[in-house]
Amino acid sequence: MKHTVEQFLKLETRVWNAMKAGDMEMDARLLTDDFLGVYQTGIAGKLEHCQQLENGPTVASYEIREPRILVLSENSVLLSYLATWTRMSSANAGDIETMYVSSIWRNSDGGWRNVFSQDTPVGG
Secondary structure (H helix, E strand, C coil): CCCCHHHHHHHHHHHHHHHHHCCHHHHHHHEEEEEEEEECCEEEEHHHHHHCCCCCCCEEEEEEEEEEEEEEECCEEEEEEEEEEEECCCCCCCCEEEEEEEEEEEEECCEEEEEEEEEEECCC
């Protein structure tokens, strides 16, 4: 099976849209139970990733640029890209943030789900 950038951009966009909509259920469906996120604020599991949406959306807007994939195996693909986004709420609401994101998507139990994500702030 040939993997394409577009295929994984669609999946990644669903995660961003869940954060933009504050949709905890969608977020949970897109992550594996053993999901690991590495962020500027620390390491998070699936529960922490989903709980950030308890009070509603966390993302006001976003843009994904420069996407590329690295096929790790038939059932595992790394997607990396540059993301520009604004927070919905917090002390930094409205500030534009730019970061490089790497996400590993794994195909198991009949579907692709995110097993790992790491955000690297640009210039900092």
